[in-house]
Amino acid sequence: MVQRAHVPQRVVGRSLPRLDAFGKVTGKAVYGMDFALPGMLHGAVLRSPHAFARILSVDTSQAQAHPAVHAVVTAADIPTDPAAADWREDHPESRRMADTEKPPTRYGDIVRDNTLLAKDVVRYVGQPVALIAATSEEAAREALRLIRVEYEPLTPVFDAEQALEPGAPLVHPEWEKYEAPEGMGRAGNICSRTRIRKGDVEQAFATADFIVEAKYHTGIQHQGHTEPRVAVAAVDGQDVLTIWTCTQLPFNIQNTVSRLLDRPSGTIRVIGLGLGGGFGSKLLLGGEAFAAALTLRAGGRPVRVLIPPGEDLQDGYPRHPSHTWLRAAVRSDGTLLGLQGRIILDTGAFSGSGPGLASVATLVLCGPYRTPNLDVEGLAVYTNKMNFGPMRAPSGPQAAFALESLIDEIAERLGMDAVELRLKNLVSEGDLGPTGQVLTGVGVREALQKAAAAIGWGEDPGPHRGKGVAVSWWTTTGGSSGVYVKLNPDGTVLLKSGAVDIGTGAVTAGAAQILAESLGVDFEDVIIGEADTGSAPFDYGAQGSRTTVAVGRACMKAAEDLRQQLLELAGELLQAPLDALRVGEGAVYRVDDPAIRKTLAELAEFSLEQRGGLIGRGTFIAPPTLYDESTTTNHFYPTFHSPSFHAHAVEVEVDPESGEVRLLRYAAAQDVGYAINPGFVEGQIQGGATQAIGFALTEELVYGPDGRVLNPNLTDYKMPTIADVPRIEPIIVESAGPYGPFGAKGVGEPSVLPGAAAIANAVARAAGVRLRQLPITAERLWRAMREAL
Amino acid sequence: MSRRVVSLDINGHRYDLEVEPHRTLLSVLHQELGLTGTKQNCLEAECGVCTVLVDGEAVNSCIYPVMKAQGRQVTTIEGLATKAGLHPMQRAFIAYDAVQCGYCIPGMIMSAVALVAEHPEPTEQEIVEGLAGNLCRCTGYAKIIEAVSAATEEMRG
Numbered sequence: 001m002v003q004r005a006h007v008p009q010r011v012v013g014r015s016l017p018r019l020d021a022f023g024k025v026t027g028k029a030v031y032g033m034d035f036a037l038p039g040m041l042h043g044a045v046l047r048s049p050h051a052f053a054r055i056l057s058v059d060t061s062q063a064q065a066h067p068a069v070h071a072v073v074t075a076a077d078i079p080t081d082p083a084a085a086d087w088r089e090d091h092p093e094s095r096r097m098a099d100t101e102k103p104p105t106r107y108g109d110i111v112r113d114n115t116l117l118a119k120d121v122v123r124y125v126g127q128p129v130a131l132i133a134a135t136s137e138e139a140a141r142e143a144l145r146l147i148r149v150e151y152e153p154l155t156p157v158f159d160a161e162q163a164l165e166p167g168a169p170l171v172h173p174e175w176e177k178y179e180a181p182e183g184m185g186r187a188g189n190i191c192s193r194t195r196i197r198k199g200d201v202e203q204a205f206a207t208a209d210f211i212v213e214a215k216y217h218t219g220i221q222h223q224g225h226t227e228p229r230v231a232v233a234a235v236d237g238q239d240v241l242t243i244w245t246c247t248q249l250p251f252n253i254q255n256t257v258s259r260l261l262d263r264p265s266g267t268i269r270v271i272g273l274g275l276g277g278g279f280g281s282k283l284l285l286g287g288e289a290f291a292a293a294l295t296l297r298a299g300g301r302p303v304r305v306l307i308p309p310g311e312d313l314q315d316g317y318p319r320h321p322s323h324t325w326l327r328a329a330v331r332s333d334g335t336l337l338g339l340q341g342r343i344i345l346d347t348g349a350f351s352g353s354g355p356g357l358a359s360v361a362t363l364v365l366c367g368p369y370r371t372p373n374l375d376v377e378g379l380a381v382y383t384n385k386m387n388f389g390p391m392r393a394p395s396g397p398q399a400a401f402a403l404e405s406l407i408d409e410i411a412e413r414l415g416m417d418a419v420e421l422r423l424k425n426l427v428s429e430g431d432l433g434p435t436g437q438v439l440t441g442v443g444v445r446e447a448l449q450k451a452a453a454a455i456g457w458g459e460d461p462g463p464h465r466g467k468g469v470a471v472s473w474w475t476t477t478g479g480s481s482g483v484y485v486k487l488n489p490d491g492t493v494l495l496k497s498g499a500v501d502i503g504t505g506a507v508t509a510g511a512a513q514i515l516a517e518s519l520g521v522d523f524e525d526v527i528i529g530e531a532d533t534g535s536a537p538f539d540y541g542a543q544g545s546r547t548t549v550a551v552g553r554a555c556m557k558a559a560e561d562l563r564q565q566l567l568e569l570a571g572e573l574l575q576a577p578l579d580a581l582r583v584g585e586g587a588v589y590r591v592d593d594p595a596i597r598k599t600l601a602e603l604a605e606f607s608l609e610q611r612g613g614l615i616g617r618g619t620f621i622a623p624p625t626l627y628d629e630s631t632t633t634n635h636f637y638p639t640f641h642s643p644s645f646h647a648h649a650v651e652v653e654v655d656p657e658s659g660e661v662r663l664l665r666y667a668a669a670q671d672v673g674y675a676i677n678p679g680f681v682e683g684q685i686q687g688g689a690t691q692a693i694g695f696a697l698t699e700e701l702v703y704g705p706d707g708r709v710l711n712p713n714l715t716d717y718k719m720p721t722i723a724d725v726p727r728i729e730p731i732i733v734e735s736a737g738p739y740g741p742f743g744a745k746g747v748g749e750p751s752v753l754p755g756a757a758a759i760a761n762a763v764a765r766a767a768g769v770r771l772r773q774l775p776i777t778a779e780r781l782w783r784a785m786r787e788a789l
Numbered sequence: 790m791s792r793r794v795v796s797l798d799i800n801g802h803r804y805d806l807e808v809e810p811h812r813t814l815l816s817v818l819h820q821e822l823g824l825t826g827t828k829q830n831c832l833e834a835e836c837g838v839c840t841v842l843v844d845g846e847a848v849n850s851c852i853y854p855v856m857k858a859q860g861r862q863v864t865t866i867e868g869l870a871t872k873a874g875l876h877p878m879q880r881a882f883i884a885y886d887a888v889q890c891g892y893c894i895p896g897m898i899m900s901a902v903a904l905v906a907e908h909p910e911p912t913e914q915e916i917v918e919g920l921a922g923n924l925c926r927c928t929g930y931a932k933i934i935e936a937v938s939a940a941t942e943e944m945r946g
Binding site for chain 2: 017018020022023025026027030223224225227228275276277279309503504505679682686687691713725727728
């Protein structure tokens with residue numbers, strides 16, 4: 001195990017204060033919630049009270065007549081309808097391209113099964129049915145009550161395992177008609193079926209000394225961002241529809257709105273404002289398409305649509321609940337011979353990100369282990385609940401909970417130490433992953449050993465106390481990122497990208513530091529531009545822990561481009577050959593006589609007036625990761641690019657009287673490749689671990705028997721407060737990734753992955769009974785302890 | 790609904806407004822005064838992003854009736870920094886990397902300022918109790934505790 005001390009560079013590798021901190025501590029920073037335009041109207045959403053019902057009629061006439069109402073929109077008004085031609089004729093003010101095709105009826109990530117507003121059928125309580133824009137929020141909500149909708153209830157299905165049984169109600173009876181890629185294994189309520197198969201599991205189980213098998217279940221965790229979802233839309237004098245919103249991915253909003261409203265994407269501009277937490281939820285539509293539809297209906301007048309937390313907790317994109325069956329074939333010395341399993345992601349009423357995540361889940365379910373024989377399936381299944389979706393490391397914590405609980409159950413069966421068992425089976429540098437990718441930068445053993453040592457693994461914690469560990473691995477999502485870098489005449493540098501800093505510091509620290517390092521300027525001289533689809537290059541979004549890596553590498557390329565322009569201009573002005581010059585310390589100077597120089601400011605000023613300005617451009621797309629295609633079936637995510645590895649270790653105390661779990665110590669180790677900004681890397685580790693604590697112990701959206709969420713408020717949906725968490729000790733491990741800037745790998749998501757399993761494993765030791773369902777609430781643990789007596 | 794006159798002292802500035810009497814302090818800060826530094830979220834006093842000081846005490850402005858602020862001194866995040874510079878609490882939050890998305894930060898800083906006024910040498914337990922009404926989803930709170938500790942040391946001189 002190579003242990004290297006962290007080596008800071010001039011700018012990179014230092015815990016510099018982020019560039020947007022001043023605005024955030026003074027209240028100057030403008031978030032989505034703070035944005036307003038004069039004359040703005042306010043939107044409200046009418047939602048279905050039924051989990052599954054036919055819409056027989058919608059009568060908006062009374063609402064339209066309300067004096068404060070300026071626009072009413074239902075599914076009939078949106079061109080996601082076969083009668084779209086009529087819509088076009090009714091709306092001559094909207095621009096069309098000459099060769100516009102028949103507009104889509106439905107949208108979706110992979111399976112096109114969703115509509116913006118419910119048409120003909122509602123499939124979950126809370127599904128949007130109609131929109132209103134009025135002169136105030138109060139008036140809009142009042143007017144909602146004037147819309148008359150007639151429903152004919154149908155029989156819903158709420159449990160994903162029940163949804164698989166023959167004769168279960170079909171959430172989408174017409175599923176075969178939906179646009180979807182070939183070979184997804186779709187059937188009835190299954191909207192995706194994916195598999196990893198390697199070696200011969202039958203043989204492994206036939207020759208095993210032990211077979212350990214169990215089922216695990218996880219609950220619904222909401223992103224819980226403290227800033228609600230909100231968007232303002234308006235149409236300007238050039239017929240450009242602008243949407244100001246707190247989004248993690250402006251380009252997805254632009255694309256989806258374009259598709260939904262049948263409007264060319266060039267006439268839609270999305271501006272990403274400051275964002276108060278996203279954690280995946282703000283990758284997808286919140287109020288943006290609603291505001292867009294309403295402003296078009298209201299003659300282009302600005303419309304603001306706010307989705308209050310009470311509604312978002314019923315109609316957001318929280319983490320998929322899961323049901324996992326898993327069994328392992330084990331040799332008596334602890335070697336994992338084979339793993340067989342199936343993870344079901346309950347994807348709710350629409351597929352959304354479910355199909356892609358069912359694939360991701362299978363990789364996490366195999367874990368960072370050398371197990372040679374694998375047969376692991378991932379399913380995304382429809383139920384009549386809200387559309388579950390991307391939440392920080394989506395599908396990861398669910399799969400990791402199952403696998404890492406089972407690993408501990410194996411250790412218990414064998415009488416083996418849980419850390420030793422893992423070390424025996426974990427991958428090492430150069431090993432193959434579950435689908436045959438070659439693994440490099442494998443810091444998992446270091447992470448596990450350091451985390452375990454930090455909580456005194458091996459020392460008896462005492463009565464009612466227990467220690468637990470868990471490991472996991474994750475990806476650095478690919479996708480492209482482009483940046484423009486503009487040198488200003490004062491020597492400052494504008495970093496213009498389509499990426500939003502969602503709070504991680506990936507742009508306002510990470511990428512900015514990488515740019516400053518690469519260009520030889522001071523970090524404080526970098527200015528971050530607005531994430532505006534109208535003027536910024538494409539960015540695949542703040543998702544999948546990709547931003548520092550992708551935007552950082554794009555900045556390095558842009559810096560290279562700019563350096564070349566600087567050398568050429570300085571060479572001309574100084575009458576020197578390019579190889580006699582160097583760029584650094586804010587200037588271009590002669591290597592043999594540094595006093596002969598032009599500062600970047602001087603060059604920028606000259607160029608601005610005489611040459612059109614010094615602007616560098618860079619784009620980064622992650623190189624493909626090779627793997628063995630014979631191992632995967634219907635798989636959307638066959639490899640983890642530049643994978644990271646993580647290990648959490650916790651010590652807990654259980655109160656036998658109440659079932660409450662108290663966290664005494666928590667160490668979270670994460671292999672980040674190279675810490676571009678150690679302070680903010682620690683912040684990600686601590687923040688993600690805290691979400692893992694919530695996922696493990698207290699957070700759960702609970703559905704009642706009629707398909708209604710029972711706790712859509714912040715009193716009853718319990719996220720950890722400062723009083724609920726210990727000081728989480730972040731441990732940074734650096735095992736360089738294959739292509740990230742300075743060896744960096746994705747950081748933002750992983751820390752939410754292994755925490756729940758580590759806690760569950762610790763609780764099992766402390767309480768003497770193992771829970772295989774999350775969250776481990778005090779009530780559940782108390783009952784389990786009593787039953788075990 | 791008829792409006793009533795209310796005279797407010799916000800960050801040392803006086804505002805005479807006519808508002809409907811049921812209005813909350815938060816909604817007036819945002820709509821009439823354009824002071825959006827104080828944040829809005831749950832509107833039911835559960836998350837603390839709306840925390841301001843009224844006569845030095847931390848209150849959830851989302852449920853605080855604006856009429857009740859008459860005759861009292863209200864301090865929002867915009868009123869912390871002076872011409873001399875940022876408040877030590879603001880500087881500490883920057884220096885200790887306690888700011889991520891930042892949405893909870895104005896409320897968190899105001900609660901911390903109220904805490905220190907009451908406990909100039911707070912123990913970690915007192916810091917935890919003082920900030921227990923401020924939800925943060927990003928940081929895991931550790932660096933916030935470090936920042937508050939460091940600021941209180943500086944403020945003690």
